[in-house]
Amino acid sequence: MGGRRRSLVLVGAGVLAILAVFASLAVGNLGIPLGEVWRALVSPDDSASSLIVQTQRIPRTVLGVAAGAALAVAGVLMQSLTRNPLAEPRIMGVSSGASLGVVIAIFVFGVETLPGYVWFGILGALAAGLLVYGLAARTRSGSSPVTLALVGAALDASFGAVVIAVLTLDAQTFEQYRYWVIGSLTGRPADVSFTVLPFIVVGLLLAMISARGLDALALGEDVAVGLGNRVAITRYSAAAGSVLLTGAAVAAAGPIGFVGLAVPHFARALVGSDHRWLLAVSVPLGVVFLLGADVIGRVVLLPDEIRAGVITAVLGAPFLLFLVRRPRLVTA
Numbered sequence: 001m002g003g004r005r006r007s008l009v010l011v012g013a014g015v016l017a018i019l020a021v022f023a024s025l026a027v028g029n030l031g032i033p034l035g036e037v038w039r040a041l042v043s044p045d046d047s048a049s050s051l052i053v054q055t056q057r058i059p060r061t062v063l064g065v066a067a068g069a070a071l072a073v074a075g076v077l078m079q080s081l082t083r084n085p086l087a088e089p090r091i092m093g094v095s096s097g098a099s100l101g102v103v104i105a106i107f108v109f110g111v112e113t114l115p116g117y118v119w120f121g122i123l124g125a126l127a128a129g130l131l132v133y134g135l136a137a138r139t140r141s142g143s144s145p146v147t148l149a150l151v152g153a154a155l156d157a158s159f160g161a162v163v164i165a166v167l168t169l170d171a172q173t174f175e176q177y178r179y180w181v182i183g184s185l186t187g188r189p190a191d192v193s194f195t196v197l198p199f200i201v202v203g204l205l206l207a208m209i210s211a212r213g214l215d216a217l218a219l220g221e222d223v224a225v226g227l228g229n230r231v232a233i234t235r236y237s238a239a240a241g242s243v244l245l246t247g248a249a250v251a252a253a254g255p256i257g258f259v260g261l262a263v264p265h266f267a268r269a270l271v272g273s274d275h276r277w278l279l280a281v282s283v284p285l286g287v288v289f290l291l292g293a294d295v296i297g298r299v300v301l302l303p304d305e306i307r308a309g310v311i312t313a314v315l316g317a318p319f320l321l322f323l324v325r326r327p328r329l330v331t332a
Contacts, residue, residue: 063188
């Protein structure tokens with residue numbers, strides 16, 4: 001596939017992401033014309049539309065951009081590491097680790113604010129990622145793709161069981177947790193986005209650093225070693241990037257599903273399997289998918305809203321069925 005076509009795809013995806021950002025700023029219970037949105041961005045005043053854009057929609061949009069990009073890139077890394085086209089950020093237990101961290105924050109430490117949950121969610125995700133790799137490395141086959149997937153699935157089930165047990169025992173914890181677990185961009189204060197942005201930036205950098213190594217690893221471990229690639233470093237950098245991206249996004253927005261599953265496949269269909277292009281295109285496409293889902297959720301049942309996590313599941317489920325009906329994609 002030619003570089004010119006890939007460049008055009010990347011530019012097109014970037015344009016769509018910008019349009020999704022402006023749609024997120026303009027669309028809602030109160031529709032705001034794009035001219036007023038622009039004035040609210042460049043010269044905010046005390047008007048109702050300016051206050052709505054500044055205090056509600058900008059924080060929501062910034063989180064959507066950060067979380068959408070993070071989940072999409074994490075999905076690419078997970079699918080590459082496990083060689084499983086159905087892999088997504090949940091497969092290594094990272095999402096459930098973040099969920100367990102949030103439950104511990106509420107149940108054990110009595111944290112009642114979302115900015116407080118975020119730190120526990122990130123720590124839970126990091127601990128889960130380290131535990132997955134630590135356990136996989138101690139097996140006979142080491143941190144192979146199959147071992148990582150199996151250990152991650154086992155820990156995902158275990159962490160999920162602990163979360164359910166705590167929620168069953170404590171109704172107050174359940175009441176607080178249920179608003180976070182659906183997955184949403186609404187109701188998140190601006191400092192939540194600023195808290196997770198450093199983790200997302202580091203995760204994206206690790207993803208780009210490991211891109212060339214992942215291309216070699218896709219040819220097989222023996223071939224990658226023969227080409228002079230340091231397989232262990234590639235795996236650990238990609239895994240660290242995926243854990244940081246998933247942990248930060250899930251801690252801030254909740255466990256939003258299907259972004260990390262659907263976007264990598266769509267990006268791969270557009271630009272091929274070169275990880276540098278694949279990661280670059282997945283960033284704006286992840287933004288488009290998540291912000292688009294959030295915008296749809298705002299208008300489909302006016303004046304009520306449907307959480308973004310529900311919309312991504314509704315949109316992503318048919319895509320998963322499509323993959324299942326294409327055996328060569330599932331086994332690729």
